[in-house]
Amino acid sequence: MWCCVMNRLVLRYRTEMMMMMTMSSSYSGGSSGGGDILPDWDTGLHTPHPVVSMEEHDEMSRLIDSRVEALYASGAIVDPKRLVETMTRPNEYPNMLRSVEGRTGARGRYYLQLPVKEGKRDRHELERWLPVGLVFLAHHMQRRDARVLVHCAQGRDRSVAIAIAFVALFCPPSYPPRLRPNFETLNFKSMTDSPGLVEEDDFYLQSGLGQSLVDALLRDGGKDLFLTWMHRQLNVSAIEPFADKNKLRIVLHLVRQDREKAEPTRSTLQKLNRFFMSSPMYRSLE
Numbered sequence: 001m002w003c004c005v006m007n008r009l010v011l012r013y014r015t016e017m018m019m020m021m022t023m024s025s026s027y028s029g030g031s032s033g034g035g036d037i038l039p040d041w042d043t044g045l046h047t048p049h050p051v052v053s054m055e056e057h058d059e060m061s062r063l064i065d066s067r068v069e070a071l072y073a074s075g076a077i078v079d080p081k082r083l084v085e086t087m088t089r090p091n092e093y094p095n096m097l098r099s100v101e102g103r104t105g106a107r108g109r110y111y112l113q114l115p116v117k118e119g120k121r122d123r124h125e126l127e128r129w130l131p132v133g134l135v136f137l138a139h140h141m142q143r144r145d146a147r148v149l150v151h152c153a154q155g156r157d158r159s160v161a162i163a164i165a166f167v168a169l170f171c172p173p174s175y176p177p178r179l180r181p182n183f184e185t186l187n188f189k190s191m192t193d194s195p196g197l198v199e200e201d202d203f204y205l206q207s208g209l210g211q212s213l214v215d216a217l218l219r220d221g222g223k224d225l226f227l228t229w230m231h232r233q234l235n236v237s238a239i240e241p242f243a244d245k246n247k248l249r250i251v252l253h254l255v256r257q258d259r260e261k262a263e264p265t266r267s268t269l270q271k272l273n274r275f276f277m278s279s280p281m282y283r284s285l286e
Contacts, residue, residue, distance in 0.1 A: 001045065001060045001063070001064065001067075002067075004043065004044065004045045004046075004064055005064055005067045005068055005071065007041065007042060007043050008043045008064065008065075008068045009068050009071055009072060009077070010041070011041050011043055012068070012072065013080040014041065016080075017080075045057065045060060045061050045064060047060070110136075110140060110206055110207055110208040111205075111206040111207065112132070112133065112136045112205070112206070112207040112209075114126075114129040114132070114133050114158075114162075115129070116129060116158050118152070118153070118154075118157050118158060118265075119157055119265040119267050119268060120265065120267045122158075122267075122268075122271075126158070126161060126268065126271050126275075127223065127271050127274065127275045128218060128222070128223075129218070130161075130162070130165055130223070130275055131217040131222055131223055131225075131226035132209070132214055132217050132218065133162050133165075134162075134165060134166055134169065134226070135188060135191075135209065135213070135217065135226070136207055136208075136209060137150070137162070137166050138166070138170060138183075138186060138188075139188055139208070139209065140208065141179070141183075142183070142184055142186065150162050150163055155259070155261060155262075156261055156262060156263045156264070157263070157264050157265055157268055158268070160252075160255060160259065160262040160263070160264045160268075161264050161268045161269075161271070161272055163255050163259070163262075164248060164251050164252055164255055164264070164272060165243075165272060165275070165276075167251045167254060167255065168242055168243040168247060168248065168251045168276070169230060169242050169243075170183055173247065173250050173251065173254070174254075175254050175257055176257070176258075177254055180234065182233075182234065182235075185233075186233050187233065188213070190229070190232075190233075191213065191216070191225065191226070191229045223275065223279065224279050224280065224281065227242070227279050227281070228281065230242065231281075239282075240282075241276045241277050241279070241282050242276055243272075243273075243276040243277075244273065244276065244277060245273050248269060248272055248273060248276075252264070252269075
């Protein structure tokens with residue numbers, strides 16, 4: 001919403017500056033030019049339809065003009081000319097949402113937010129929620145021509161951790177990463193006694209995953225449930241873990257080929273290593 005506020009405020013300053021230029025030009029007999037600037041400036045409110053309902057979109061729209069007036073009158077922007085010069089027409093529209101309600105997404109579009117803090121501020125939630133995030137990715141990546149965005153506030157730590165774990169599990173260690181040949185045959189319904197996926201009417205928020213499956217993965221032993229299922233589905237011996245420190249470093253290098261700013265913290269890498277190595281099924285290796 002605030003992106004829209006700033007765009008409208010810049011439009012207002014642009015209009016005032018163009019009027020001043022026009023007046024100055026009329027006095028000097030010249031031409032002001034720049035008349036093609038305003039049609040290019042987008043002042044609409046753009047929100048993700050699967051996440052923000054029409055009612056909430058309308059409610060946010062009604063607040064924008066009053067926010068523009070308040071910011072304009074406050075004098076907080078002391079150099080409007082500098083603001084106009086530095087803000088150019090964007091190639092895409094960022095969204096800053098006032099609030100997001102838990103609603104069912106549009107058909108074929110799903111959303112999952114993991115309540116994980118960055119770096120050391122997170123204690124155990126990354127390890128706890130990682131199976132849910134990985135199942136979400138794998139389940140939706142099985143769809144033909146599927147595209148899944150994984151992102152966090154800075155795109156350097158938590159989202160990179162999810163990407164590393166996914167590549168370590170579902171891709172051979174080579175560049176560019178390719179899904180395992182048997183990826184499309186993964187059977188998520190065999191993970192628990194209940195269907196647990198899209199067959200259920202009771203979804204976990206907008207994820208497209210069944211509430212019972214998410215509950216099972218979040219309980220104590222959820223990680224072991226997930227890893228045991230992975231070994232069984234991929235027909236890989238449960239004697240060796242899917243990743244250790246060395247493999248995680250290799251996978252991070254692969255991820256960096258497409259995401260140069262990937263820079264997970266040491267704390268996050270330790271949690272990833274613990275996720276893959278600490279299951280009781282691997283204790284014979286100690």
